[in-house]
Amino acid sequence: MRKIEDGTVIDHIPAWKADLVLRVLRLQRLAKSELDVSVAVLQNVVSGRLGRKDVIKVDRWRIDENEADILCLIFPTATINYIKSWKVFKYSPMVPDTIEGRIRCPELLCISNAEREPLTTMFYTLKTERMLQCRYCDTLLDFGKIPDFVRV
Numbered sequence: 708m709r710k711i712e713d714g715t716v717i718d719h720i721p722a723w724k725a726d727l728v729l730r731v732l733r734l735q736r737l738a739k740s741e742l743d744v745s746v747a748v749l750q751n752v753v754s755g756r757l758g759r760k761d762v763i764k765v766d767r768w769r770i771d772e773n774e775a776d777i778l779c780l781i782f783p784t785a786t787i788n789y790i791k792s793w794k795v796f797k798y799s800p801m802v803p804d805t806i807e808g809r810i811r812c813p814e815l816l817c818i819s820n821a822e823r824e825p826l827t828t829m830f831y832t833l834k835t836e837r838m839l840q841c842r843y844c845d846t847l848l849d850f851g852k853i854p855d856f857v858r859v
Contacts, residue, residue: 711767722757727781728782812844830842
């Protein structure tokens with residue numbers, strides 16, 4: 708893939724994990740949209756920092772910063788570079804204090820999973836434990852399990 712004029716590059720993803728990044732960021736929905744967006748995935752590329760890494764280039768699409776912050780929960784080594792008019796702007800993802808509406812609670816009996824309740828899920832981030840805690844039922848979710856519970 709050529710250099711991109713406007714878009715996003717997600718770099719320093721652990722090797723063979725790009726598919727999880729695509730799912731967490733819901734990039735598959737771009738393929739179904741009418742937008743003129745290209746996604747290139749490089750897997751198992753040599754990296755001085757990680758040994759091996761994956762890279763995702765998204766041409767003509769800017770990944771939302773909230774999405775990038777969720778990504779850093781799962782892959783703390785990932786870096787986000789926004790490209791605008793050929794210029795690179797580095798974004799340093801931050802672990803958010805709360806996450807609303809993007810992750811479903813793993814506890815099936817949680818009120819946030821009840822169809823009759825119009826609640827938006829909310830998780831608090833327990834940064835030192837690398838866990839999320841459901842606001843409603845206190846269920847804990849390990850950062851590494853987030854891809855299994857991301858709302859697509």
